[in-house]
Structure formats: C-alpha cells, structure tokens
Amino acid sequence: MTLSIIDTGKFPRLEDMTKSELIQHLKETVKPEEGIIPAYIFSHPKVYELEMEKIFLKSWLFLAHKSEIPNKGDFVTRQMGEHSVIVTHGSDGDIHVLLNVCTHRGMKLCRMDHGNEKSFVCPYHGFNFKNTGDLAGVPFQKEVYGDTLDKSKMGLKEIRHDEYAGLIFATFNEEAVPLDEYLGDIKWYLDLAFNRAEMEVQGPPMKWVVNASWKLGSDNTISDSYHTLVSHGSIAKLGLVPSGDYSKYGYQIYTGNGHGLNLGMPNPHFAFPEELTEEYKERLSPEQWGVLEKLKNMIVCVSPHMMILISSMDFKGKQVSNTSFRLWQPKGPDKIEITQWQIVEKNATKEWKELSNQTNSLTFGASGIFEQDDSENWTDITQNSKGAYHLQENTFFNYTQGMHKKPVDDFVGPGIAYENKFNEANARAFFRNWLDQVTAE
Known part of the structure; x- marks a missing residue:
C-alpha cells in the first residue's frame, strides 16, 4: 500500500454533503484510470450508505448453491445488502427467494441459518406462511378481521432470482439486465x-x-x-x-x-x-x-x-x-x-x-x-x-x-x-x- 497526497485544497466534511454533492466529490477524487483511489472510500459511512443504495439494491447478488437445498422444504437464510432473505426449495418444487419479513407487522420471520420446514410462523402474532411465500393461516382470522383480510395479497415478498451452474443469485432491481448478461x-x-x-x-x-x-x-x-x-x-x-x-x-x-x-x-x-x-x-x-x-x-x-x-x-x-x-x-x-x-x-x-x-x-x-x-x-x-x-x-x-x-x-x-x-x-x-x-x- 502506497500513500500519496494530492494538493487539491481543502475539502468539506462528507457528513455535511448532500447526496448529489457526495456523488460529485466521488467523481472528482476517484480516478481509477490514473490509479488514484482515495483512502476515504474504504471506511466513510456516507460512502457506505451510497453503496447500499446504488450497488446492493441494484446488482445481482449471490445467495446459495443449489446443492444446499436439494429437497422440498429445505431452506437457508442469507443477506442481500442490509436485508435478510429466505432461499427455499418450495413444496411446489421451485426455488423461491423470500424477504425475511412478516407482511403483518415487519417481524423477522425465520431466525435459523438452515433447515427444512413446510411453513414459517411469525414469532410475533403467529401468521403462518408456506415455504412458497403464500400466507396460509392467521390466528383467529374470522374473529379479528372478519371478511376484510385478503390473504392472497399478504404473501411474503418474492425477490427476482435466477441461477447459473447451480449458483442462485437474486436482485431487488426489477430493471436489472438478465443474470446471464450480467455475468x-x-x-x-x-x-x-x-x-x-x-x-x-x-x-x-x-x-x-x-x-x-x-x-x-x-x-x-x-x-x-x-x-x-x-x-x-x-x-x-x-x-x-x-x-x-x-x-x-x-x-x-x-x-x-x-x-x-x-x-x-x-x-x-x-x-x-x-x-x-x-x-x-x-x-x-x-x-x-x-x-x-x-x-x-x-x-x-x-x-x-x-x-x-x-x-x-x-x-x-x-x-x-x-x-x-x-x-x-x-x-x-x-x-x-x-x-x-x-x-x-x-x-x-x-x-x-x-x-x-x-x-x-x-x-x-x-x-x-x-x-x-x-x-x-x-x-x-x-x-x-x-x-x-x-x-x-x-x-x-x-x-x-x-x-x-x-x-x-x-x-x-x-x-x-x-x-x-x-x-x-x-x-x-x-x-x-x-x-x-x-x-x-
């Protein structure tokens, strides 16, 4: 690692910059073609926040190898940036990538790293979701909701996913290029x-x-x-x-x-x-x-x-x-x-x-x-x-x-x-x- 100094004057605190100002600052100070990579990008919280938004919400991210979940009901929990997801081999035979958040009140649904389950039960209010993501049951549904709750609209959020060579990738970005093109x-x-x-x-x-x-x-x-x-x-x-x-x-x-x-x-x-x-x-x-x-x-x-x-x-x-x-x-x-x-x-x-x-x-x-x-x-x-x-x-x-x-x-x-x-x-x-x-x- 070689440290050098560029005499370009004084810079304002990144904490005080708006997002557009930070982006402009990055454009002016990060110069890959010249081999100039500023130290601050490796540890500054403002840069990290931008990465979470611009990279980890937009890119295809590797999650699991298919051999980890060979049987129906098998699952693993993984991270996509700041968000937990469940990768399941559903009872329908398909692979599903589900946001690990109960659609009722936002509780983390599954706390295990891996296992085999037909369904996932929320530890807060007991909402029961199939391993395909569909909402299967709600405690005392008729009594507490009457006819107002449409379970078909409360399934777990399914994340766009694809695979190559047994590698399962997912992205939050519906406009991202296909995985095949990305790779x-x-x-x-x-x-x-x-x-x-x-x-x-x-x-x-x-x-x-x-x-x-x-x-x-x-x-x-x-x-x-x-x-x-x-x-x-x-x-x-x-x-x-x-x-x-x-x-x-x-x-x-x-x-x-x-x-x-x-x-x-x-x-x-x-x-x-x-x-x-x-x-x-x-x-x-x-x-x-x-x-x-x-x-x-x-x-x-x-x-x-x-x-x-x-x-x-x-x-x-x-x-x-x-x-x-x-x-x-x-x-x-x-x-x-x-x-x-x-x-x-x-x-x-x-x-x-x-x-x-x-x-x-x-x-x-x-x-x-x-x-x-x-x-x-x-x-x-x-x-x-x-x-x-x-x-x-x-x-x-x-x-x-x-x-x-x-x-x-x-x-x-x-x-x-x-x-x-x-x-x-x-x-x-x-x-x-x-x-x-x-x-x-």
Whole structure:
C-alpha cells in the first residue's frame, strides 16, 4: 500500500454533503484510470450508505448453491445488502427467494441459518406462511378481521432470482439486465469451478467477522497476486508452494461488469482426481479442459462481493486441489462477515474429499494460514483510511502497477488478459465499475 497526497485544497466534511454533492466529490477524487483511489472510500459511512443504495439494491447478488437445498422444504437464510432473505426449495418444487419479513407487522420471520420446514410462523402474532411465500393461516382470522383480510395479497415478498451452474443469485432491481448478461464472459471461468463435474457443497458454510471494508476483499481477489510474495511468504518457507514468486505466473483477466480473475498456470502436476478426467472432458469445452489440465490456482471475483477460489498444493505425497467460494458480506463501512463454502466433485472418492477439505482448512477459512495474513492487512488498511486528515489532504492509495503493460491476444479464454499476474489492471477496472455504480443517477 502506497500513500500519496494530492494538493487539491481543502475539502468539506462528507457528513455535511448532500447526496448529489457526495456523488460529485466521488467523481472528482476517484480516478481509477490514473490509479488514484482515495483512502476515504474504504471506511466513510456516507460512502457506505451510497453503496447500499446504488450497488446492493441494484446488482445481482449471490445467495446459495443449489446443492444446499436439494429437497422440498429445505431452506437457508442469507443477506442481500442490509436485508435478510429466505432461499427455499418450495413444496411446489421451485426455488423461491423470500424477504425475511412478516407482511403483518415487519417481524423477522425465520431466525435459523438452515433447515427444512413446510411453513414459517411469525414469532410475533403467529401468521403462518408456506415455504412458497403464500400466507396460509392467521390466528383467529374470522374473529379479528372478519371478511376484510385478503390473504392472497399478504404473501411474503418474492425477490427476482435466477441461477447459473447451480449458483442462485437474486436482485431487488426489477430493471436489472438478465443474470446471464450480467455475468457475461465470467461464466467461462465459473464453469471451471462449478461445471467441470457434478459438484456438491460440503456442509453448511463457515462464517466469521473481520473489521475491514468489503471492497478490500473484492480488490484483493480480482487483482492482487503481488502481495503473496511478502504477506504469505511463510507458505514458501514451510514448503507448501515451490517458491515465493510462484504467484506471479499465469494471467490476469477482466471480463466486464466488475468481474475478473487471476489464473495461475502452468502446473506441472494434475491437481484434480484422475478418475474423473473423462467427466471433465465431457462437460468442458476443449479450451476449458486445456486450462483445467494445467491449472495451479484460480481466484475469481464476481462483482460486487463474491470470490471463487481453486487452489492446489502438495499434501500427503500428492497434488491436491480444493475449491471454495465466499461472500464479503458488508456489515458496516468497516466490517465484513465472511461466509465461505467448500465444494467438491460429487463423484470423487471419500479419501479425495477429505484431502481436499483438509488443504482448504489449512490455507483458507477462519483458521487458515492465508486468512490470518489477509485479515491483518485489510483491518489495518481500513483503520488507516479513517480520519479528517485523509479527507483534508485527499490521501489516496496507489493503483498504478502494470499501467505500462499491454494485454495479450493469444489467451484461449474470453476477456482482457495480461500475462503475469503482478498487475493492478483488474483493480482499476473494478473501481471504475464501482464508481460508475455509486455515481449513477
């Protein structure tokens, strides 16, 4: 992280700005193409409020993997920005995303993380809703309402949703482009994680809280392989990876709409179950199989706040890959709840699944080696971005790495690809997309 100062005069307090003034201030101070990202955007409450309105109310947001709710009645509760939703496998056989708010008096309806229920009963007055969202029953309805209550108009609010590769997304924005268009070319890479074989999640997700900006997680995912040399240098010393600069080799790719990835390759060893090779070849295109066959790691950001990771390492005498995905769920301007899932090939052996889970727990997750380093970095950066001084002097972070580099035109996958992952081109593109979103009319 490099701190610099722009001599542009004194700035008024953001707390005193109207929304239009704040938007204008962002347009004038955030300059992604120049690699200038002001410190204040990572922690200021006014910026966070704008993000909740302009990004998390407008974008497609990942919620769940379909294998989490395989049976009728299965459900999970998740967050969409500041709002709780219930993702259900309804008794009608369909997937439903329901606002977790009783339509009678606004009580939170379901307080469990997951389960199987035919209906949800409000703990306030006992209104009973089917797992499809329909209002099924009201205590003493005839006595207290007579004939005035129309239950057909009081079902739970159903949120627009769609899915790709078993991933369930939803949006509050009825005017948003279709999910397929929103994801665009990033789907080619999602296939490597979720469509290479029949996949299944390994139990409920792990959750923990970090005192950091959600944007730092997405920024780190989409662009920053460079920090691995220093922040994660201990893994090379432990012999878990060949050398400290192993993270440099491969490609950085941007696919649009704030989505992008770092692709580590080549890998001299095949990091996936050999017995599933034919399944991989059947489900993937020849070009995708060619990438998977040589894949060392892949770190994908689906904007705004989803990360997908394929990682591999030498473990117990063999090369073992693990696949996980997570959300950087905002809990305030300086706090995130990280929710992480582990996913594995359904047809893999029990031994492989255990090895894959063990390598993931060793490296990522609340107790992982990588996780401790990253959390410390993001916590400090978020804390250091606060304060009147940074607003007064317009302190900014330097995102100019790789500006002298040109994309390559011979990579087999879609997107704007740069050879060598030490580059901040993706971060500049991510923050351009972020700025366009928060300043949109």
